[in-house]
Amino acid sequence: MMPSQDEFKNPGRSSGRVAVCALLTTLAMLLSYIDSLIPILPQIPGIKLGLANIVILTALYMLKGRYALLINILRIVLTGLLFSGAVYMLYSLFGALFSFLVMYILKKSGLFSVVGVSLAGGAAHNAGQLFAAILLVSNVNLIRYLPVLVISGVITGILTGMICLILLKRLKPACL
């Protein structure tokens, strides 16, 4: 365990933690917004790069899990209120929470590297969103989109996982 991480987890330094959480939330919001501007496959709604996942994943590895969860929820609620509207907020929240749960469990298992955790998170995010959409629209036939969404989640998850891997290497000596 790095001394810098222990220092960060020390409850005496709560103001620093608030600052880092706020910074990461802003960064995640910015990346979510950039994400919404880049359509990969406009025919299929829901396929996104998932750039904000870089921040969530970094937070999951560098901070305690509950801070990563807090940043994740704040990011979705704030971008929902600012840009996308309540309905979209609801189902991206569904995807984000499911993805977070999967990433948290896989990270805890210690079997996978950041890339493995990230690609599972990407797949889970898209699957979670689709399940929310199926509930919302009450049409089971939407399940046909599942394979395409999971494949795209895996591919984007591998990319964001690689970026996260580089980030984590650089951030460790920099004492986040």
Added chain:
Amino acid sequence: MHLKTSGDPVLILFFLIKAVMNIFHEIRKSDIILASALILGCIISLAYFSVSSRELSPASTVVITKDGKILENCSIHDDKTVDTGSNTIVIKGGEVYMEHADCKNQICVREGKISHAGQSIVCMPNRVVVEIKGGDEAYDAITR
């Protein structure tokens, strides 16, 4: 000296390749197994979905639902316009498209025309689904 060499494109390329190789070095066997298992599963289910939709390929009926309730169930050859209040769907010449929607993202409008059984247009914010089915009519035509 250092500044000079860092500007060399060959060196930059070298360092880039080295950085990428470093990433691949960190990827574990379990990551690759997980990724290939997920993708394989998806390809199998994609194949299954495409086979099952081909079985009923001649498009026959258009079903429009809102919140899961059927608003319209008609032949694809009926030229008509359906207004759900939030969305306007046009059925014309064996093709179906979303002419207008009051949703924010307009994904459904941009989806364009659909004409094959199994295809659908979804307006997520308004919870409107337009589907083309190859149901009983097509089946009857073959057996007759």
